[in-house]
Amino acid sequence: xxxxxxxxxxxxxxxxxxxxxxxxxxxxxxxxxxxxxxxxxxxxxxxxxxxxxxxxxxxxxxxxxxxxxxxxxxxxxxxxxxxxxxxxxxxxxxxxxxxxxxxxxxxxxxxxxxxxxxxxxxxxxxxxxxxxxxxxxxxxxxxxxxxxxxxxxxxxxxxxxxxxxxxxxxxxxxxxxxxxxxxxxxxxxxxxxxxxxxxxxxxxxxxxxxxxxxxxxxxxxxxxxxxxxxxxxxxxxxxxxxxxxxxxxxxxxxxxxxxxxxxxxxxxxxxxxxxxxxxxxxxxxxxxxxxxxxxxxxxxxxxxxxxxxxxxxxxxxxxxxxxxxxxxxxxxxxxxxxxxxxxxxxxxxxxxxxxxxxxxxxxxxxxxxxxxxxxxxxxx
Ligand code: PMP
Ligand code: GLN
Numbered sequence: 001x002x003x004x005x006x007x008x009x010x011x012x013x014x015x016x017x018x019x020x021x022x023x024x025x026x027x028x029x030x031x032x033x034x035x036x037x038x039x040x041x042x043x044x045x046x047x048x049x050x051x052x053x054x055x056x057x058x059x060x061x062x063x064x065x066x067x068x069x070x071x072x073x074x075x076x077x078x079x080x081x082x083x084x085x086x087x088x089x090x091x092x093x094x095x096x097x098x099x100x101x102x103x104x105x106x107x108x109x110x111x112x113x114x115x116x117x118x119x120x121x122x123x124x125x126x127x128x129x130x131x132x133x134x135x136x137x138x139x140x141x142x143x144x145x146x147x148x149x150x151x152x153x154x155x156x157x158x159x160x161x162x163x164x165x166x167x168x169x170x171x172x173x174x175x176x177x178x179x180x181x182x183x184x185x186x187x188x189x190x191x192x193x194x195x196x197x198x199x200x201x202x203x204x205x206x207x208x209x210x211x212x213x214x215x216x217x218x219x220x221x222x223x224x225x226x227x228x229x230x231x232x233x234x235x236x237x238x239x240x241x242x243x244x245x246x247x248x249x250x251x252x253x254x255x256x257x258x259x260x261x262x263x264x265x266x267x268x269x270x271x272x273x274x275x276x277x278x279x280x281x282x283x284x285x286x287x288x289x290x291x292x293x294x295x296x297x298x299x300x301x302x303x304x305x306x307x308x309x310x311x312x313x314x315x316x317x318x319x320x321x322x323x324x325x326x327x328x329x330x331x332x333x334x335x336x337x338x339x340x341x342x343x344x345x346x347x348x349x350x351x352x353x354x355x356x357x358x359x360x361x362x363x364x365x366x367x368x369x370x371x372x373x374x375x376x377x378x379x380x
Contacts (some may be wrong), residue, residue: 004126004129005123005126005127007126008122008123008126011119012029012119012342012343012346013029013030013031013119013342014030016029016030016330016340016341016342017029017030017340019334019340020334020340023334023335023338023340024338025333025334025338025339025340026338026339026340026364026368026371026372026375027340027361028294028339028340028341028360028361028362028364028372029330029340029341029342029361030342030361031167031233031311031312031313031361031363032233032234032361032363033231033233033363033364034363034364034365034368035231035286035365036231036232037229037230037231037232037272037283038230038272038275038279038282038283040271040272040275040279041230041232041268041269041271041272041275042232042268044267044268044271044272045235045264045265045267045268047267047268048263048264048265048266048267048268049264053263053264053266053267054263054264055263056259056260056263057089057260057262057263057266058260059251059255059259059260060084060087060088060089060247060251061087061088061089061239061260061266062089062263062266062267062270063083063084064266064267064270065089065237065239065266065267065269065270065273066083066084066087066089067083067270068269068270068271068273068274069081069083069087069089069239069241069273070082070083070086070087070241071273071274072273073241075277076199077208077209077211077212078212079209079211079212079217079241081241082244085244085247086241086242086243086244086247087239087240087241087247088239088240088241088247088250088251088254089237089238089239089260089266090238090239090240090254090258090261091236091237091238091257091258091261091262092225092227092236092237092238093195093197093223093224093225093227093238094120094236094238095236095238095254095257095258095261096223096225096238096239096240096250096254097120097121097124097161097193097195097223098120098124098127098253098257099240099250099251099253099254099257100193100221100223100240100250100253101124101125101127101128101130101159101161101193102124102127102128102253102257103249103250103252103253103254104158104159104191104221104246104249104250105125105128105129105130105158105159106130106158107128107129107130108129108130108131108156109128109130109131109156109157109158109159110130110131110132110133110154110156110157110158110159111125111130111131111132111133111157111158111159111160111161112133112134112135112149112152112153112157112159112160112161113132113133113134113135113160113161113162113163114134114135114136114137114144114162114163114166115134115135115136115137115347115348115349116137116168116169116344116347116348116354117132117134117347117348118163118167118168118195118347119346119347121161122349130158131156132349133152133154133157134348134349135148135149135152136148136348136352137166137169137171138353139169139306139315139317139353139354139357140306140307140317141171141306141307142166142169142170142171142306142307143171143177144173144177144180144181146177146180146181146184149180149181149184150184153184153188153190157188157190158190158191159190159191159192159193160181160184160185160190160191160192160193161192161193161195162181162192162193162194162195162210163194163195163196163197164178164194164196164198164207164310165198165199165201165202165207165309165310165311166198166310166311167197167198167311167312167313168311168313168315168342168344168347168359169306169308169311169313169315170306170307170308170309170310170311170313170314170315171307171309171310172202172204172205172206172207172309172310174205175208178208178210178213179213181210182210182213182214182215182216185216185219186215186216186219189219190219191219191220191221191246192210192216192219192220192221193220193221193223194209194210194211194220194221194222194223195223196209196222196223196224197223197224197225197227197228197238198228198310198311198312199224199229200228200229200280200283200284201228201229201283201284201287201310201311201312202309202310203284203287203288203291203308203309203310204309204310205309205310207310209222210222211241217243218243220242221240221242221246221250222240222241222242223238223239223240224238224239225237225238225239226238226265226269226272226273228312229272229280229283230269230272230283231283231363232265235262235265235268235269236261236262236265237261237262237265237266237269287312287362287363289366290362290363290364290366290369291308291314291362293362293366293369293370293373294314294360294362294369294372294373295308295314295362296373297369297370297372297373297374297376297377298314298316298360298373298376300373300376300377300380301373301376301377301378301379301380302320302321302379302380303316303317303318303320303321303379304316304317304320312361312362312363313359313360313361313362314359314360314362315344315357315358315359315360316357316358316360317356317357317358318356318357318358319356321379323356324355324356325343325345325355325356326343326344326345326354326355326356326357326358327343327345329341329343329356329358330342330343330358336378336379337375337376337378337379338375339372339375339376341358341359341360342358342359342360342361343357343358343359344357344358344359345357
């Protein structure tokens, strides 16, 4: 393995899911739901297979899905994208992010991202021979310090990579934070990649795409995915919306990562994006009550969950239970309580006080969260 990739090993999510299987624990580590999304979406996928949509779809995605993505952007955010020139379908948001970074970074260019940082970002940046410059969001509230962000920009900065609602902190950026990012991007002529995979999972505040701010549409590479919104994380249908020039650039690298993927699922996601907003809101509400339920369970276990405004995840500080390292806690947790979680320090280059933060996923059925809460009570 080349030197620049050696630090990456096995992803924490694979490692923790294996630990859950091995120990028979409830897996609140890797973020994936234990129920499927709306039944009509599942039926649409079966129908697409039966109707024979099983060969390579077009390189940029099936036209019906690109149209549905453009319609969704207009309906929810009043953003206009040309489905033929400004939309690209990808193998999940993961491929979209990698393809964008590979397309836009020269070796040595700097990419600024929030820390804690979703794990694939650092690897994608390394693959491009670019350099990750983390800007820390500090607990307990994980507010963005705009002065800190500004100070991180250098002559080598090429990209701001932002994620809201944010994994793992659950933070939803405010209007003030977003407009500060927009101002800086324009002033320093930066491209912003926005990871909006949790766009429909903001429980407090509203999700507003950065591309809706003045002067931002032309410098934003907006990325989302069907996995979280529709509870179909295994389908890996993602997309990118941007200018024709930026979409052409990202398509160039995307072509040689997967070329295309998920033919029949693309048809199903097109139908899903056209569901009435109430059907999507049902998914959001289910996750909101999952958050509330697990928050109570963690509180009863003697922990104080940090504020979570969106996403799939709650964070606690296990220093409250006397631990000096979240990894030790996560190693003990299957034995002590039959539950698996993720030590948040893996999302930091230098964790500092986050050394003892631990992330729990709440995207699970109420019965499972109740059982997990019962088990966690053993910690109190
Ligand atoms: N970005 C963030 C912040 C995520 O949490 C995830 C997946 N959990 C992804 C990207 C990847 O999305 P996909 O599964 O669509 O590749
Ligand atoms: N995004 C999910 C999480 O944060 C996991 C995705 C993955 O396994 N790569 O848990």
